[in-house]
Amino acid sequence: MKPKKTAHIISHSHWDREWYMSLEEHRYYLVKLFDDLLKKLGEDPDFHSFHLDGQTIMVDDYLKVRPEKEEEVKKYIRDGRLIIGPWYILQDAFLTSSEANVRNLLYGMKTTKALGQKGNLGYYPDTFGIYGQAPQLLRQAKIDVAAFGRGVTPTGFNNQVFHHDDYSSPYSELNWESPDGSSVLGILFANWYSNGNEIPVEMEAAKKYWVKKLKESEKFAATSQLLYMNGCDHQPLQKNITDAIKAANELFPEVEFKHSSFQQYIEEVKQELPENLQTIRGELRNQKTDGWSTLVNTASSRIYLKQANDRCQTLLERVLEPLGLLVSDRMLHRDFAEFYWKLLMENHPHDSICGCSVDAVHREMTTRFERAEKGAVRFVEEQAREIADNIDTIHEREDAIPLVIFQTSGTPMKEVIKKKVAVKKIYFDEMPFKEIPAKLKEAPLTSYYLERADQSIVPVTVKDLGVKFGYDLPLDGFRRPYYAREVEVTFLYRSRNTVGYERCFLVPAEQGDKEEETAFIWKAEENKFENEHIIVQIHDDGSYTLLDKQSGMEYQKLGVLEDTGDIGNEYMFKASGDGGSMTTENGNATMKVLENNRDIASVEVLFCLSVPKEADESLQEERESLVWHPERQAGRSQEMERLTIKSVLTLEREGKGLKVKVSMNNRAKDHRIRVLFPIGKGSSHHYADSIYELAERPNQPERQWVNPSFDHHMQRFVSLNHSEKGLTVAGKGLHEYEIKDHHTIAVTILRAVGELGDWGVFDTPEAQCLGENEAELMVIPHPTDVLSSAAYLTAYQFPLAATVVQTKQKQGDAAKVKNLFTWEGDKLVITASKPSLDGTGMIVRWFNPTSEIKQLSLQTDVGDKIYRSTILEEKLDQVGEGTAELKVKPYEIVTLRIEG
Structure with a gap:
């Protein structure tokens, strides 16, 4: 006898915080939803619960309007009738960093715990693909089930779901496994998260509805437990849902219909799971589809948003948080860190950071990014200054200028530092302020050298910046404005510190001091750069050939720009109907040397590219007729725009890669620009940086793929190797x-489109990204592949920089050099060093990107006991006191907690 089927009906609303309307427009409907919910929960005991979309910020957004409802809301959360978390927000998984994904869970779980609820479901209802390490992260957070809609089966226009014979899993229940072997039970919304929406109460309509719905769910269910999601995007509460369930029970006595929750559904599913569940491993990226609705091109929509996010994430993860380990007031630091993270994460929902919303949404995002960045920069400056104020900075020469160099990346550094220094200040209260600039200009420019804490000397290049206005903000007095004679100092700095600082001095050089021989990096007579590792030859068209001196391998014609028409939308790229492209290859470029000294050289390469002004007039007709992008045929206009493009190439002493900054004033619409890096055919796979993983991906798609483009996400880098070179x-x-073409890396640096592109007509003129745009890259040659050569470690260092504080000579008690910990671990990648959330310990995290067991060694003087920890910073077993030696399994994410 077959078991009686149970239909679990879960009321919910998938709440895109901002999307086709702005945040404040959506908030009105959120408040109405909550008001209806609270009334329903109070009046209807048969209304079991409501799922608040896996995020806690919905509660915050409601209570900002109705603060008097706080206790009522908290009561229903404690009672398990309003289900929140485990996330702070529903983030995009691929466009937010590894640590941002963890902070999202950390702060979300902090809230759920405080409100008396357990976050027992990894909820990714509409995430645009999910990284492969998600099961490992969830398991470390004691979550053993994940629910998701995308990544296994294709979805299209207006959330339409498609199925085919080569479905990745025969069931909506499956095992999902990370590269390290961690696995969770996966619940796929095989018929989407709206498959139980708007259930009829009237008998005839209800019968027709349920005959169809039961058949659809039974097709994929591995057990007798059927899941129906009663809601959709911004769906209001179905107020008569309990009456609809009573009607269904009358009509279908062989099925038990009940208002349920994920917790109930999962508990009953687990009791019936078959042994032959399909196991899906790694990334959920919808590769077994036609390729037209994977939404991967949200990675290039409004790139300026992604760049702002990258700056903010790097600032918080690699500067602000590590600096918190050096400050005296850990609680102040903890509170500010959480504030900035939450402000930043307001920009991380998939329709926000993906750049696939209306213009008003992204204008507000720009302001949030600016708030987060400016606030965090100021916080870092002031915290670093307070630390510097406690260091002994007395020098035998009164005119020596103390600099405190903070290293917060977690790894030893080798960096060319540029720092603006005020060599002479005159405050407004010292003399009439109008006379100060002339007084400062009278002083001759002095040359300097850097004297380090061990008395060693580092050569310095000095550039005069003239007289600049500034001000001090004392903690015990009113602001003090001044003018200062400023210089820019440049020097190569090497340090074994991981998280710490070093006190140094800029010391005026005596006139009789002998200048050391200078080997300049730019060779003007040959139009090439050269340092210890690479040679870069610039060609007449602005492209360049790169020679790796270690391997002797040469890479030709790098850096060519390619322009293609784009008649797609914010979600998906679609090449214009003409199918053509134009490049800068074989054009004419001009060069200008911007800087050339012992430590760094920069050359500006200027060239032009003529492109069609926009798509032809048929594109707007296709948009307004809701022609889905695969069927669009629009071409490009005959009118041309001349784009002036500036590429600044920079090579540093001892640098292993060439830095490239491309900038342009974009005056054209409906197009995409990419930078091309050919390497040569030979490899069938490549590597891309992902979340706690170097994902290995095929160069060719699955056989189901018909889209001419095969684009991918990357976090920090992409790498391709051919034979002996990479x-x-x-x-x-x-x-x-x-x-x-299976042998050229093409990185998108601009994509300009004019519509949102889902379920209706939403023009987005600001997504054309007209005006100034820029992109920064680093090109790193290496033998073999990126893992074997460890080139990925160079790539991870690309955005990182030391924090340098100029201070005054004064007495102090703090040491002149401080380093909190040292570590060794071949091929391991450090991703976090921060105070613990409770303020009592230090958190340090690594991941192993390789398939081999690696040894991790840690030494610290800031605490006695070292524990393994979860990603939620909970102590596990003790692994050492002062030092620790442990094995890191293949692809494992390991977190240590250090306590004094």
């Missing part, structure tokens, strides 16, 4: 690439 291209906030 090339890695790192970016700052550049997340889209393609392996073109």
Whole structure:
């Protein structure tokens, strides 16, 4: 006898915080939803619960309007009738960093715990693909089930779901496994998260509805437990849902219909799971589809948003948080860190950071990014200054200028530092302020050297910046304005510190001091750069050939720009109907040397590219007729725009890669620009940086793929190797690439489109990204592949920089050099060093990107006991006191908690 089927009906509303309307427009409907919910919960005991979309910020957004409802809301959360978390917000998984994904869970779980609720479901209802390490992260957070809608089966226009014979899993229940072997039970919304929406109460309509719905769910269910999601995007509460359930029970006595929750559904599913569940491993990226609705091109929509996010994430993860380990007031630091993270994460929902909303949404995002960045920068400056004020900075020469160099990346550094220094200040209260600039200009420019804490000397290049206005903000007095004679100092700095600082001095050089021999990096007579590792030859068209001196391998014609028409939308790229493209290859470029000294050289390469002004007039007709992008045929206009493009190439002493900054005033619409890096055919796979993983991906798609483009996400870099040589291209906030023709890395630096592109007509003129745009890359040659050569470690260092504070000579008690910990671990990647959330310990995290067991060694003087920890910073077993030695399994994410 077959078991009686149970239909679990879960009321919910998938709440895109901002999307086709702005945040404040959506908030009105959120408040109405909550008001209806609270009334329903109070009046109807048969209304079991409501799922608040896996995020806690919905509660915050409601209570900002109705603060008097706080206790009522908290009561229903404690009672398990309003289900929140485990996330703070529903983030995009691929466009937010590894640590941002963890902070999202950390702060979300902090809230759920405080409100007396357990976050027992990894909820990704509409995430645009999910990284492969998600099961490991969830398991470390004691979550053993994940529910998701995308990544296994294709979805299209207006959330339409498609199925085919080569479905990745025969069931909506499956095992999902990370590269390290961690696995969770996966619940796929095989018929989407709206498959139980708007259930009829009237008998005839209800019968027709349920005959169809039961058949659809039974097709994929591995057990007798059927899941029906009663809601959709911004769906209001179905107020008569309990009456609809009573009607269904009358009509279908062989099925038990009940108002349920994920917790109930999962508990009953687990009791019936078959042994032959399909196991899906790694990334959920919808590769077994036609390729037209994977939404991967959100990685290149409004790139300026991704770049701002990258700056903010790097600032919080690699500067602000590590600096918190050096400050005296840990609680102040903890509170500010959480504030900035939450402000930043307001920009992380998938329709926000993906750049696929209306213009008003993204204008507000720009302001949030600016708030987060400016606030965090100021906080870092002031905290670093307070630390510096406690260091003994007395020098035998009164005119020596103390500099405190903070290293917060977690790894030893080798960096060319540029720092603006005020060599002479005159405050407004010292003399009439109008006379100060002339007084400062009288002083001759002095040359300097850097004297380090061990008395060693580092050569310094000095550039005069003239007289600048500034001000001090004392903690015990009114602001003090001044003028200062400023210089820019440049020097190569090496340090074994991981998280710490070093006190140094800029010391005026005596006139009789002998200048050391200077070997300049730019060779003007040959139009090439050269340092210890690479030679870069610039060609007449602005492209360049790169020679790796270690391997002797040469990479030709790098850096060509390619322009293609784009008649798609914010979600998906679609090449214009003409199918053509134009490049800068074989054009004419001009060069200008911007800087050339012992430590760094920069050359500006200027060239032009003429492109069609926009798509032809048929594109707007296709948009307004809701022609889905695969069927669009629009071409490009005959009118041309001349784009002036500036590429600044920079090579540093001892640098292992060439830094490239491309900038342009975009005056054209409906097009995409990519930078091309050919390497040569030979490899069938490549590597891309992902969330706690170097994902290995095929150069060719699955056989089901029909889209001419095969674009991918990357976090920091993409890498392709051929035979004995490889090339890695790192970016700052550049997340889209393609392996073109199976042998060329193509990185998108601009995509200009004019519509949102889902379920209706939503024009987005600001998504055309007219005006100034820029992109920063680093090109790293290496032998073999990116893992074997460890080139990925160079790529991870690309956006990181030391924090340098100028201070005064004064007595102090703090040491002149401080380093909190040292570590060794071949091939391991450090991703976090921060105070614990409770303020009592230090958190340090690594991941192993390789398939081999690696040894991790840690030494610290800031605490006695070292524990393994979860990603939620909970102590596990003790692994050492002062030092620890442990094995890191293949692909494992390991977190240590250090306590004094």
